[in-house]
Amino acid sequence: MQPADFDAIVVGSGITGGWAAKELTELGLRTLVLEAGRPITPEQDYTEHKPPWELPFRGLGDRRTVAARQPMQSHSVSFDELSHVFWTDDVDNPYSTPADRPFYWFRARQVGGKSIIWGRQVYRWSDLDFEANLRDGTAVDWPIRYADIAPWYDHVERFIGVSGQKEGLAHLPDGQFLPPMALNCVEQHVRERMAQQFGRERILTIGRVANLTQAHHGRAPCHYCGPCHRGCITRSYFSSINATLPAARATGRLTLRPFSIVRGLIYDKERNRIAGVRIVDAQTKAEREYMARVVFLCASALESARILLNSGVGNSSDQVGRNIMDHIKWGGASGEIDGWTDRREIGERPNGIYVPRFRNVSSRHPDFIRGYGFQGGADRDGWRASLHAPGIGRAFKARLNSLGPWSMTFEGFGEMLPRAENRATIHPTLVDAWGIPSLHIDCKWSDNELAIHRDMSVAAAELLEAAGAKDIRPSTRGPSTPGGTNHEMGTARMGRDGKTSVLNGWNQSWDVPNLFVTDGAAMTSSGCQNPSLTYMALTARACHYAVERLKRGDL
Amino acid sequence: MKRRELIHWLVATAGLRALDGLAPADLLALGRDVHRGAASHAARRTLTAHAEQTLAIAAERILPATDTPGATDAGVSAFIEKMLTDWHTPAERERFLAGLRDLDVRCHARASRDFVECSEADQVAVLTALDDAHEEWFGRLKYLTVYGYCTSEVGQRALGLWPQPWRYDGCAPLDATR
DSSP states (O other): OOOOSEEEEEEOOSHHHHHHHHHHHHTTOOEEEEOSSBOOOHHHHOOTTOOGGGSTTTTSOOHHHHHHHOTTGGGSTTOOTTGGGGSOOTTTSOOBOOTTSOOOOOOOOBTTGGGGTOOOBOOOOOHHHHTHHHHHTOSOOOSOOHHHHHHHHHHHHHHHOEEOOOOOOTTSOOOSEEOOOOOOHHHHHHHHHHHHHHTTSSOOEEOOBSBOSSOBTTBOOOOOOSOGGGOOTTOOBOOIIIIIHHHHHHTTOEEEEOSEEEEEEEEETTTTEEEEEEEEETTTOOEEEEEEEEEEEOSOHHHHHHHHHHHTOSOTTSOTTOSOBOOBOOOEEEEEEOOOTTEEEESOOSOOEEEOOOTTSSSOOSSOSSOEEEEEEEEEOOGGGGTTOSOOSHHHHHHTTOOOOEEEEEEEEEOOOOOTTSEEEEEEEEEOTTSOEEEEEEOOOOHHHHHHHHHHHHHHHHHHHHTTOEEEEEOOOOOOOTTTTSOOBOTTOBOSOTTTOSBOTTSBBSSOTTEEEOSGGGOSSOOSSOOHHHHHHHHHHHHHHHHHHHHTTOO | OOHHHHHHHHHHHOSHHHHHTOOHHHHHHHHHHHTOOOOOOOOOOOSOHHHHHHHHHHHHHHSOOSSSOOTTTTTHHHHHHHHHHHTSOHHHHHHHHHHHHHHHHHHHHHHSSOGGGSOHHHHHHHHHHHHHTTOHHHHHHHHHHHHHHHTSHHHHHHTTOSSOOSSOEEEEETTOOO
């Protein structure tokens, strides 16, 4: 047995890798974080304050380069002319799908991972979610309940800073909130009208978002400049770079190695332990190995599954790579709200409204199980409405300064059921630029998701009617492409039985005790809430468990 | 600490750790400065001098200087040239250039002169006819003119979009000072 170079290795420096780094180092472990991508220096790499005229294409993007190098990544909602550098190159990082079943795999390789470009919406789960599989007989039961994770939600929220409004809903528990961001006047109106019509059954609240509304642990409050996905020099939203990695570094026990692509885990058959990790240097292509006593995979749901499958460990259940879930989108509606023509928004609020799930909460919907939440908001069109408007000259130009009527929009985020056939496997021939076998991803919506998608537009129109909207326009878009919400999860699920799940209730491999997977791969069901908060809470919880077991000599 | 010193100190000490000790107000001030500094964009050419002049005048007729700057002040034709050169496909570029040539044809039919030599009234009449007919290439010209103007520095300032307000008010009076 080789001596360990480190107490712990964390694969990935994104939203969960950063948390693992922070918790493990603070608990005393000498920790190596392996990041596949480049280092990030905020004052050079963040571009959120660049004015549009400094961009060669003024925000329309470098169309030719994008088509050549990032045809998949560019479908992400926060991909733009500046932020594109935070997504991977599709040529160097290929994957395949069946021709008739596209899947968007949005990936980020740099220190901070996708925590730089995430949407920052953070919602707790409740037992409506943790008991869902058991209640309707889907897949396998979660091995944990809300009571198991609630203190870890507290722990995470206190550190990252979450602004939000307490609403007292049992199925969307309140958290440790900083002051909420403001609703605008029309959103406030819609909230009140919905309360009159639907009482507590359907409520509208301000989004719960990991953007600071007051100074927090040395980070500045949000200044409402807008494009968070380009970085944040004031560190006003939570990312690994902005918060967890500096905390880990402050312990003196963090070693961060960028450009370290994990080729596979090194399995010690005699001890039934992961001995370490084999990497290839992204720049030199040289291989090397690092040994440690415990390994955390935090590489993102599909990348962690790829590492497990390429390593041939942890998969006695045959569940690794299966049960891919995302959230279905593109159902919803918008409509015009009369009034407030003498009012407007000032500044760019990096947040919208949230309507917590109301389907299958207190009554049963005939067409589907589970449900969805709405995000969205109210705003007025500015100069962009003139891009296709008639006229030229003085009067046309004056139009640029005017604002359109208030428009209110609801966009659904629907739960996806775990199904074994939605599966990622190792491609027989396709490899990435470093010779590592790539994934073949085969995933599609089931009838339940499609029924949810249809209902989103019906219910959104009802909400707009209740709000007194006119010219209500239900979404005419079909369902989003799986993966397109970038909430992919489920590829190494937790469970109560090692025969049907990959991880136990502590994110620990059933097969190899010193292996933990704490990113989205661990999810047993998908809920309809944005999932990152739950990933972070599970990571912190698993770290404390692992350190306890290490100290007892059990790992 | 002066802002310039702050930046030098930051660059010298590099990265995450340097930001840890700063007060929020310093961070904010710093953010304003480090993002400054325009990228320079090399000028490859697609337009002849005549075509460039035609484009500049057409854009100015769409968004004329009034009590606020117009398309020429905003450098709209340089932006459109950049788009034609490095963004559009060859087929899209050719359609656009054919559209510019068509302006001359139409002005000759009307006043026996090239577009650039026509009276302002004739230029406006030709462009208005294209707009009324929903001519596809003209729609593209108008889109690029509006987009280029509204994302230019003079356009952003004229529209009150720059500098950014650095605060949020969800129910401000229309004429509120930012």
